[in-house]
Amino acid sequence: MHSLPAKSVRGVNTADQIRQLLEAEFSPEALSITDDSWKHAGHAGVRESGGGHFIVEIKSFHFNNLSRMQCHRLVYSCLQSLFPAQIHALSIKSEAAKPA
Numbered sequence: 805m806h807s808l809p810a811k812s813v814r815g816v817n818t819a820d821q822i823r824q825l826l827e828a829e830f831s832p833e834a835l836s837i838t839d840d841s842w843k844h845a846g847h848a849g850v851r852e853s854g855g856g857h858f859i860v861e862i863k864s865f866h867f868n869n870l871s872r873m874q875c876h877r878l879v880y881s882c883l884q885s886l887f888p889a890q891i892h893a894l895s896i897k898s899e900a901a902k903p904a
Contacts, residue, residue, distance in 0.1 A: 818839070818858070818886065818891065819838075819839050819858065821886060821890070822837050822858060822860065822886065822891075823835065823837055825882050825883055825885075825886075826860070826862060826882060826883075829866075829878075829882045830862065830864040830866045830867075830878075830882070831864065831865075831866070832862050832863055832864040832901075833863045833864060833865070833901040834862070834863040834899075835860075835861070835862050835863075836859075836860070836861040836862075837858060837859070837860055837861075838859040839857070839858055840858060840859050840895075841856045841857045856891065856892035856893065857893045858891060858893070858894050858895070859894075859895045859896075859897070860879065860894065860895070860897070861897040861898075861899075862879065862896070862897070862898050862899070863898075863899040863900070863901050864898075864900070864901055865900070865901040865903070866878070867898055867899065867900040867901070868900040868901065869900070870900070872898060875896070875898035876896045879896050879898065880894070880896075
């Protein structure tokens with residue numbers, strides 16, 4: 805498996821921290837977090853402890869009637885405490901949840 809361990813803070817790795825923050829803020833219908841750091845090994849921004857480059861796919865009713873840019877700003881704002889020490893790069897794929 806091509807994966808570096810994500811940087812850990814108090815025993816919780818970065819991907820888990822991202823998940824906890826996004827779940828608390830957006831109650832997503834679907835959420836996927838991929839640590840893509842292994843593809844960037846040796847590049848600036850990748851720390852010896854791993855982590856840094858993440859892909860977030862999130863589907864939430866909080867994104868209904870918002871533009872893609874507005875959704876991405878909300879996600880970045882939610883994860884602001886993890887930049888730049890734990891997240892160097894973030895790719896976001898956001899989707900509004902359909903009303904029931």
